[in-house]
Amino acid sequence: MSTPAYAQDVPAVFEELGSRPDGLTGAEVAAARERYGSNALPQAAEETWWQRLLRQFRDPMIYVLIAAAVMTAVLGEVVDTVVIAAVVIVNAAVGFLQEGKAANALAAIRDMLSPSSEVLRDGAWVTVDSAELVPGDVVKLRAGDRVPADLRLFRTTSLRVEESALTGESVPADKQVEPAPTGADLGDRTSMAFSGTTVAAGAGRGVVTATGEDTEIGLITTMLEGVEAAETPLTRSMSRFSSMLAVGAVLLAVLMIAVSVIIYDTGWADVLMSAIGFAVAAIPEGLPAVMAITLALGVQKMADRNAITRRLNSVETLGSVTTVCTDKTGTLTRNEMTVRAVHTRGHTYRVTGTGYAPEGQLLLDDAVVTVHDHPDLARMAEVAAYANDAGVDKRDGRWVLTGEPTDGGLRTFALKAGVRDEAPRRAEVPFDSAFKYMATLDDMPHGPVVHLKGAPDRLLDRCGRQSCPDGGTEPLDRGYWEERIEEFGARGLRVLAAAWRPGEELEDLTEEDVDAGGFVFLGLYGIIDPPRDEVLDAVRVVQEAGVRVCMITGDHASTATAIAREVGLHGSRAITGAELEKATDAELQTIVRHHDVYARTSPEHKLRLVRALQANGEVVAMTGDGVNDAPSLKQADVGVAMGIKGTEATKDAADIVLADDNFATIAAAMKMGRTIYDNLRKAIVFMLPTNGAQGLVIFVAMLVGMTLPITPLQVLWVNLITAITLSLSLSFEPAEPGVMRRLPRDPDASLLDSEAILRIIYLSVLLGGATIAVFQYLQMNGASLEVSRTIAVNTLVVGQIFYLFSARFARVSALRKELFTTNPVSWLCVALMLALQLAFTYLPFMQSAFRTTPVDAVTWLVPVLVGVVVFTAVEVDKLIRRRVG
Structure with missing residues (x-):
């Protein structure tokens, strides 16, 4: 349409659609369906389980491990192949299971569409599947109906439509036949009923102007399809980190191969196994699993906080x-309309409490008042109670509204004032968007009374006098009330007015009786959907x-x-x-x-x-x-x-x-998110020195032509058990002090800052150098290769245990009582780590698999000494940084 349907007169809309108020013929419907298609939203393709599984392998570090597994298989090292492949598969499985099925928002929007509609075709009303509607169809709407397509309304009777899901309006929208201005916002297009919204009250008829993806809700599905899922900051950081680590490992492995072949003339099988060992050593195989488990633990903690x-x-x-x-x-x-203020000619009363719970006070100048001492307030509460069809009831410990939200707010105000509609109602004029008021004729103890509430301008037109604070009346001062209405509106309050008059002469109540006037204007209600x-x-x-x-x-x-x-x-x-x-x-x-x-x-x-x-x-x-x-x-x-x-x-x-x-839950979740990132970063800074030390050991060994102090399979063992036990324990660290008083981290910042990189480097050198020194010392003193390698691995592991104690506190000293009290899981993990390492050293089947051998108890003093040196070095580093910083 050249001019939007909402801005056109009804006859022009019918003419443009080739339709009429008595609907389309069967032939016209068939032609329209051929042109416009079905009144349905597009189907979205879901990600299959195998696509999700394959996605888990898209990581440069995983590519290196897969290549290592293939090469070990070619070289006939079956045990190494199986272990490396198992690491890759376990990592993928963890990510696959944690990620869950991709959501389909479009399917949920399709569920909002009405399944059937009452439509006028060939001069008769018939019920059809809503998918069969076409532009030009005439549709009937009743209270409770879900609107099946976008409709230009041409007949309304007190029609109100709940559109909050589409427009964000707090209350149902009043609908009318008159066109809205061109360019009106979606919530101001009062001549339209939109697909997927619900009729809250009244009835109406409309002609279909748009179906399927051409409707307003269809435009939303189109926007949804066009939105690409963005990478998270962590995903971007980890992707860069993985790429750098994988490329660096491969380049250094190639350098090692070249040096070994050219300078030392080492056999290709030995060279390749050493290169594989270096690549496996440099790659933190357990990192993806630690990330997934840490995030999963965070998910559980956040679920506990709603x-x-x-x-x-x-x-x-x-x-x-x-x-x-x-x-x-x-x-x-709260999405619960609440009376915040009541203004009469003499006073402005403040009403406390929020929502539909009738709990609150009536205040005048911050002093609690009652309706017994203030006749003007009593009249306002009376109108709120009687000119009202809503109810509020307590169900399962929660106050629940039955009826219109605005009426619910007025009902709650009346209950706070202690006023109930106990007198019988003789007649009523229901609210209609055409005249914007509701009136009731009630048999009050002092005689019949007409209670009137509605839009202030409509009530002012029907009033000649206004109420005084003492209960008397005086001539209406319209200018005064219009100023107060403007003040309330400027405060963001929805404004309704109240009026009354005696009704002794009335047996019934009609719109004409109300329009005859003679009412006394009582005052204004200021209503708002209050903050939680x-x-x-x-x-x-x-x-x-x-x-x-x-x-x-x-x-x-x-x-x-x-x-x-x-x-x-x-x-x-x-x-x-x-x-x-x-x-x-x-x-x-x-x-x-x-x-x-x-x-x-x-x-x-x-x-x-x-x-x-x-x-x-x-x-x-x-x-x-x-x-x-x-x-x-x-x-x-x-x-x-x-x-x-x-x-x-x-x-x-x-x-x-x-x-x-609850918005407050977002604040708690943000704190949890920051804590999780801190813990992930701690885990990475903790894991990498192990990889750096192992890589350094193999790199130096190949460059100088010495026997490898640790084998590729032993490297995998150290990587996995430190990740599964020690690294994972950092996931349970509590939030650091002041976590919610620091600025958000830069999403483009590197995962590791200069301080972290420096710590990784000197710890890698310290652990790697100690391992090489221990191995060489034992070899020079006649120890067997198995004994030397076993003690070298123990040195790496125990050094990591001591580093864990210090790594739990990024800047402050670890020599504090919190080391023993704030994360008991860390001590359990240390105990598990020691148990696994003892099994690695002393159990026959482990000795057979990893080529280890039992060692004397006294030899454990060497790893402990190295651990103490590591702990001291990190603590001195933190002390210097605190002094300098």
């Missing part, structure tokens, strides 16, 4: 987030961690600004969807640097905002609960969905689901 992680790497990514983009309704706020109680502290904690918090909502700008100010977000005003629409991508990157609040946004706006932040180098977490949030959640580095009020589409597009819909 953050359910669907993708493993997201655990760590949340700890490196620099900007959190959050929806308002249901995330920062814990959000203020959570936002402060996140901001103290150097993380920006941005609000992106489909709600009105004034409401968004008010909530942002209340929860402590930065920014003087909200940027609207209309402003975002006009901005180029380059301009948007500038806008997102300086503004944190965005209102009246569409799904496309949210997606553009996330991309603009990422283009500025931000690591973005996006929270949401509606299907309109799904594309931006998928685009974000970490998508966070609400578990209670979130749609299935949102949950499937997200990486993390909050079981309690």
